[in-house]
Amino acid sequence: MRGAVLYAPGDIRVEDRDDPKIVEPTDAIIRMSATCVCGSDLWEYRGISEIDGPTPMGHEYCGIVEEIGEDVTTLRPGQFVIGSFIASDNTCPHCVAGYQSACMRRQPVGREGAQAEALRVALADGTLVATPEVPDDDMLPSLLAASDVLGTGWYAAVAAGVRPGCTVAVVGDGAVGLLGVLASSQLGAERIIAMSRHEPRQRLAREFGATDIVTERGDEGVQRIKDLTGGVGADAVLECVGTGEAMSQALHSARAGGGVGVVGVPHGVSIEGRELFRSMVRVQGGPAPVRRFLPDLIDRIWQRRIDPGKVFDLDLPLGEAAEGYAAMDERRAIKTLLRP
């Protein structure tokens, strides 16, 4: 099969790779319907995170079950399925508590690279969620978004404690931040302040439910949030970047007792204990337990109540993955969908 492999910073190649095989009896093989490039893939693409030799890329996926291991009981070939970037058994104490990304048997799905024609998914019964039927093609982008960016933005909103009637600030206007806006809107937020200085992203944020746009950053951005909230701060802040500046901005934008949901994977971020203490905010983050939200998210998409697939503003054949990465790296695209 064909799959994307990162050889060195900036050097993505789509090449022939071995077809995935059932390794464990709990595995499933899926034939990829659509996959995509994640903002987090750019850390390696840009050379900020190191790779150890040629690395298959991608961890977002949806497609048709092609083969199942002998212990898989809830899936059958032909079903259309979506899973998270972390395989989980969905039965351990962490899974039962809704933290499937901390599953005691968790495995990173992306190790074998989802930017490919097929993918082995471990712990298939626990990991994969089937749609009611094979979806229409136009629904693919939204269902694919549920695999990571929608689920991650949703978790950011839940971790930040977004509730009906509350005021939310979203730091970061990447796909996750934009879907954090959508999640906040779906969860009933009354006011959603998106922090963005890019017009196309501002437009999409408004489409997803943002009521205010703040273009300032850092201390000025914090001051704008305070101004917009009567000096109090936001009830909930979504940190969808992963830098120290974004984290500090998030902490200072929330009211005392407010929540900050952190889904930007921290890179070189250190939080001063006293700053966190004084802020009195409630902070929760981590790799999103997307599996917790998948059934609900799929249902919302299936009923066409939400259209998170709009974050894909570049749609390419898998063979053009290199251009997909470059466009995101240069911020020409928010997110690139790849079709095998």
Next chain:
Amino acid sequence: MRGAVLYAPGDIRVEDRDDPKIVEPTDAIIRMSATCVCGSDLWEYRGISEIDGPTPMGHEYCGIVEEIGEDVTTLRPGQFVIGSFIASDNTCPHCVAGYQSACMRRQPVGREGAQAEALRVALADGTLVATPEVPDDDMLPSLLAASDVLGTGWYAAVAAGVRPGCTVAVVGDGAVGLLGVLASSQLGAERIIAMSRHEPRQRLAREFGATDIVTERGDEGVQRIKDLTGGVGADAVLECVGTGEAMSQALHSARAGGGVGVVGVPHGVSIEGRELFRSMVRVQGGPAPVRRFLPDLIDRIWQRRIDPGKVFDLDLPLGEAAEGYAAMDERRAIKTLLRP
């Protein structure tokens, strides 16, 4: 009047000071019934936090209203009152949300030193809570504890998300940690693991509701918590120390999705963003909004359902404050009560 003043590390003197006077029309003067030494006073006593010249000490207090400013409407002279170490108007948005320690008009009560015969309390209507009657003498220690250590331990438990049936770990066996045990028990925790290597404190922890004692610290302490919880971690962890080691231990002792309530004032603590992220725990801390809990705490004490005053294992006349500090510094006493 007589009051305790810190002149230099280790040098506490009780000397004549000016009687407090009404400064703002919202002030009240209270005649001190009992006051005490706080673990946080030791930071200055030990020279870890610097002082700028002779400094009146103390911020925990209860006593009889002696005089009120002309704008004070809810209190009258002769009432017995308790307040928090932070004066708050109890009407601003932060107060209404239950975060009185972030009150937009907040003032530190301790600036004029509560280890004295009398004290001016700002924003008296918002800050002070009266008991139904003047209490019996034997109730003084418990009512005094409500002014800070009980309220702070209570906040630690609430911030950590302690709920009926849950498993709690308490890091720190000072007065706040011990009262965090009591709070967890009152809030319905089924299992309470106190981390302590001091026998008298272990005994008090058990009296307050601890079901397990862990004497190990650091990684070994974390491992013990994991062993006691089937490898999962505690649902809620109370960090009642304020050092980097305690914070790290707390983060690693909580389960994914569990809560860490931080009330140990951080001293030189820096949290690695990725460590916090990976832990998936919910962290909330800060100076406790004691005022939120005061009516309920006073009620529990008044009904003799709890006896938090047991943390005072040294009871001295105000004039012997120096010995009270020394005993706590040398860990000969958990907490020193001072009687003017």
